[in-house]
Amino acid sequence: MDFKDNIIKAGEIARKAREEGIKVAKEGVKYIEVAEAVENKIIELGAKPAFPCGVSVNNIAAHDTPVYNDERILKKGDLLKIDLGAHVDGYVADTAKTVEITTNKNQKLIDASENALKAAVKLAKDGTEIWQIGQVIHEEITKLGFSPIRNLSGHGTGQYLVHTPPTIPNYNNQNKTQLKKDQIIAIEPFATPGEGLVIEGKGSTIYAIINVKNTRNFEARKLIKFINENYKTLPFAERWIIKEFGLKARILLKILENENIVKQYGILPEKSKALAVQTEHTILIEHGVVT
Ligand code: MN
Ligand code: MN
Numbered sequence: 001m002d003f004k005d006n007i008i009k010a011g012e013i014a015r016k017a018r019e020e021g022i023k024v025a026k027e028g029v030k031y032i033e034v035a036e037a038v039e040n041k042i043i044e045l046g047a048k049p050a051f052p053c054g055v056s057v058n059n060i061a062a063h064d065t066p067v068y069n070d071e072r073i074l075k076k077g078d079l080l081k082i083d084l085g086a087h088v089d090g091y092v093a094d095t096a097k098t099v100e101i102t103t104n105k106n107q108k109l110i111d112a113s114e115n116a117l118k119a120a121v122k123l124a125k126d127g128t129e130i131w132q133i134g135q136v137i138h139e140e141i142t143k144l145g146f147s148p149i150r151n152l153s154g155h156g157t158g159q160y161l162v163h164t165p166p167t168i169p170n171y172n173n174q175n176k177t178q179l180k181k182d183q184i185i186a187i188e189p190f191a192t193p194g195e196g197l198v199i200e201g202k203g204s205t206i207y208a209i210i211n212v213k214n215t216r217n218f219e220a221r222k223l224i225k226f227i228n229e230n231y232k233t234l235p236f237a238e239r240w241i242i243k244e245f246g247l248k249a250r251i252l253l254k255i256l257e258n259e260n261i262v263k264q265y266g267i268l269p270e271k272s273k274a275l276a277v278q279t280e281h282t283i284l285i286e287h288g289v290v291t
Helices: 003-024 031-044 107-123 130-143 218-230 238-258
Strands: 048-057 060-062 079-088 091-100 154-158 161-168 184-187 190-192 203-209 262-266 281-284
Touching (some): 003 031, 003 079, 003 281, 031 048, 031 079, 048 203, 060 190, 091 154, 091 161, 091 184, 130 161, 161 184, 203 218, 218 238, 238 262
Antiparallel strands (some): 048 060, 048 079, 079 091, 091 281, 154 161, 154 184, 184 281, 203 262
16 A cells, blocks of 8 residues: 555544544543543554544643543543544544533634644745745734743654644744655644743653663563563553553563663653643645545
8 A cells, every 4th residue: 555545544543532532522521531542542443543642631732641540530621632543554534523522612713723724825836935935923922812832743754653743833943844745644723822842741651662672571572572562662651551461561671761662752841831622633745635
């Protein structure tokens, strides 16, 4: 299959999984039920999760995912960002949506990020310069009285890679590089009434391999093999590893982290503790939105 067939299939599956996650996400439901509904849907439809489903609430902009036996429950008024990826033969489609649980107090904030994405998608064609995408995102978000989060951005995706160049900014970064036909990019405007920056918070329990090397510990070597076979260079969740290795997975991951073989991502709260919303699509340039 051509890479385009793979990314289009991954995109369709990611869209359906996103819709499933939104259907499941109601007041009183556990975060882990949302994440597992999304991840199971991706597998059921014939793709694989490209990274652990993000379940980031209120002032957490991104990179939160349930831990093993996570007890957290969605509450009335929560602003929930579901961010997920599906891959087919490594080709990654990345998509996200924000919903408010039960109430509807922050629709304007959600609209700001959705309007920005819509305008950016319309512009994303062969020959468009990257700064133009950032500028239109910035314009749409500030028009409604909010700020884009400037240190989060869209990106390219590649085979077994969630993030590749170019950076697709949420403001005009002056980059005059042109988008090209058949390029895959993810566009993800984040909007906030706050300062418009995220900081790195506590560990998310999302990991990825950063150095391909071995370790002396026999069990840890088995874990490296498992990661290479199942995720390659894609991010994975501690809870996925616990399913295979039991609770000793935590110790093994710590060994690999200390030896600089894997890294753990931090959750990303908004710096001024303000609400954050995100909308994301993956686009195949001159084909359109795939998610
Ligand atoms: Mn995403
Ligand atoms: Mn992304």
